[in-house]
Amino acid sequence: GNSVTQMEGPVTLSEEAFLTINCTYTATGYPSLFWYVQYPGEGLQLLLKATKADDKGSNKGFEATYRKETTSFHLEKGSVQVSDSAVYSCALTGFTGRRALTFGSGTRLQVQP
Amino acid sequence: DAGVIQSPRHEVTEMGQEVTLRCKPISGHNSLFWYRQTMMRGLELLIYFNNNVPIDDSGMPEDRFSAKMPNASFSTLKIQPSEPRDSAVYFCASSGTSGSEEQFFGPGTRLTVL
Numbered sequence: 001g002n003s004v005t006q007m008e009g010p011v012t013l014s015e016e017a018f019l020t021i022n023c024t025y026t027a028t029g030y031p032s033l034f035w036y037v038q039y040p041g042e043g044l045q046l047l048l049k050a051t052k053a054d055d056k057g058s059n060k061g062f063e064a065t066y067r068k069e070t071t072s073f074h075l076e077k078g079s080v081q082v083s084d085s086a087v088y089s090c091a092l093t094g095f096t097g098r099r100a101l102t103f104g105s106g107t108r109l110q111v112q113p
Numbered sequence: 114d115a116g117v118i119q120s121p122r123h124e125v126t127e128m129g130q131e132v133t134l135r136c137k138p139i140s141g142h143n144s145l146f147w148y149r150q151t152m153m154r155g156l157e158l159l160i161y162f163n164n165n166v167p168i169d170d171s172g173m174p175e176d177r178f179s180a181k182m183p184n185a186s187f188s189t190l191k192i193q194p195s196e197p198r199d200s201a202v203y204f205c206a207s208s209g210t211s212g213s214e215e216q217f218f219g220p221g222t223r224l225t226v227l
Contacts, residue, residue, distance in 0.1 A: 036218075043117075043204060043218040044156075089156060099208065100146055100169060101216060103156040 002027045006104035021075040021107045023090035031092040033073040038087040080111045117219035125225045131193040134222045138207030146206040195226045
């Protein structure tokens with residue numbers, strides 16, 4: 001079945017540091033890949049997505065590239081801010097018709113001033 | 114649009130009591146999802162509906178859990194009887210018919226079963 005593996009957190013960085021959160025997946029067929037962000041006390045928001053191999057999703061300075069050969073979708077940001085502190089979850093949807101998301105375990109990011 | 118609406122936001126109940134969580138999806142969306150979030154297991158799908166019909170309920174833990182979607186604008190998730198291990202945050206999400214796979218999440222209901 002489908003599964004998503006994320007690096008364990010928490011990740012603690014200083015402001016302006018480079019961020020990488022690793023995500024790898026196992027899926028049947030050609031899934032769509034997502035990163036969701038959850039700020040304290042709020043629900044999940046879509047951060048970015050990619051629907052086919054080699055696509056790059058980007059938003060708010062965050063980027064992730066769909067790598068079919070390594071089954072990965074790592075999240076990166078060149079310079080994090082305190083306001084980026086949140087939980088980041090990698091997810092996928094499977095083949096057409098199975099639209100529910102399969103999530104990774106989530107990675108808590110804490111950015112210190 | 115108000116987004117996905119969930120109620121209550123917080124629920125504290127005693128073991129054995131019935132709990133009902135409610136969700137109003139975004140108007141015009143035809144798919145609705147219930148997820149559960151715990152520290153141990155992260156976010157897991159419980160059930161999802163398409164056009165008010167349950168499509169996949171393989172994530173529903175056991176018979177104590179049931180979900181309904183009587184119309185396009187309302188869904189409930191019921192736990193009867195509740196147990197302490199049901200304590201979690203329950204999220205509802207909806208998505209539309211345009212072909213976009215983006216799911217829009219509600220703020221969640223934090224359930225504590227004592």
